[in-house]
Amino acid sequence: MRLDDSFQEFYEANYGRIVAMATAVLGDRHEAEDVAQEAFARAFSRWSRLGEYDLPEAWVRQVALRIAIDSGRRLRRSLRVIAALAAQRRGPEPETGDSLALTRLGSALRRLPMREREVVVLHYLADLPVDAIAHERGLPPGTVRTRLAAGRRHLEQELTHNPEELTDAG
């Protein structure tokens, strides 16, 4: 299989998963797609080597997560600017997944601190065990467990105390 073909196969098989993970972290599907494309672009640049890994998706997931966290930070810092610009222009037409951030789970996720959100997403969405999360994030397993337990507790409380599902995708 040619390198380009193997990358395309990998890309098409994993794009949705990376977008879902980035959306869960960022709460913004459009930003998440940008993050996913940037991560796959970086993967493409080094595919001759990356394609030989057993789990190239782990690399893309790590890169995407870091870009997402960085992107989320920039987003928060420029919140006022974004809000001002958004008020001046008409938003894009809603697309698939736009409303996801406004579901109960999406809203609850957005209220989690980032450190908890990332491990919760990796555990429950990417199905990674604690040790694998510790490796990917460069954290002691005990820290991952602590953050996971706190994130789960907070999610449960959010989901229990705020049962109304928001359905307006705006």
Next chain:
Amino acid sequence: MQDEDLREQFSEWARPLQAVVPPPVSVIRRRAHRRTARLATACVAAVAVLAAGGTLASREIGASQAPSHQVLAGPPRLGQLPAPDAGAGAAPYYVAVSSDGSSAGVWDATNGKKLGTIPAPAEQSSQVGRYTTIFMSVAAAGDDRTFVLAASTNTSSRKAVPVSLFEMRLAADGTPGPLRPLTFPRQQQGMVGQWYQNIAGMALTAGGTKLAIATDRMYDDKNGPADIEVITLATGATRTWTSTPQAISSLSWAGDSTLAYACGGVCLLDTTASGHDLDQARLLIPWSTATYHGMQGLQWPMITPDGSAVYVAMENGPGSIGLVEYSARTGRPLRVVIQPQNIDGAFCGTLWSDPSGQHLTAACTWGTRTGTVDNGRFTPGRNLPPQAPGMVSNGAGGDLIAWLRGTDSQCNAWHPRTPSSASVDARG
């Protein structure tokens, strides 16, 4: 709610997104090519700058002093440690917090022997009632004898709870002394803050004069700003810097004034400057633009005590992580100290460096990579037990180095004054 219920909710939530049709792969190719062109331009510029700055960098390293160590003649007050006494030999000790925080252990880094156990403080009182405590973090001064441990409540309460600080000194033979609560005039019983039991990082200056604590503040379980608090231990004077919500970790000091930390990228805070806005700290190395020899990403930054260099772990593939030296003045990469290795799941970081940057400790899950750097050549040091997952003290410019390995929770340590060229596997 069961784990499986939550997993199912996530699965349902993500299903529409996972089914999204990706844009044509040509979009990714074009983006990759644009990125490559940008990096090529940046590399040409970096090579030119490095060529021009090479002589200067060599002079800085060559002029630096060898690592120093000291033995305390008596128990000086915290914050008034004597200056390091070059040439005095002593066993390097380190303190590691157990994985559940119920105790901390003291270890001899030269042979891996456990010297003592310090149980977490008994019940404490606070405005939220009485509670049992667990150790949260530990920091070491440069003398390898003086440690500060942070403890907090072991509760599932979502209310803010206090963090208490304790000083612990080791006897000359490494026997742990009692925990002494640190009390400051302005604060109750070592209470650092009212935020929710999350200490993201802690570092003590080499002389033990100042303690920096990073916390992620939470109010009513909502994201809060990150804080860095610097306490002058002799007087209790405290300064706090606050940022917009973000994750801060890996604190390290250069001298008594500059604090380096991971802020996504690497940030430097001049603690002598005016102001309290952490967002105004200098972003020395932006995460998004940091690339070097095909490596990217920044983890575990550590500044040298003389403030000349910052070591960061970078990767060029999953588990393929090496160590890069950056100039702490320009934020530019200077050299690859440890070449990345392709072993899945690895991570690597620096916990200690002498002022010259010639002796440093790096931890990598793919093997022991502690040792010395001489003229860019890395000589491995030794690898020691014990199993001590959790927080481990580092040397704050002293001779003590300890860190965790990710895969097996093995604790490693290295003493730069007695570097060994042989890797010692002392597991079990």
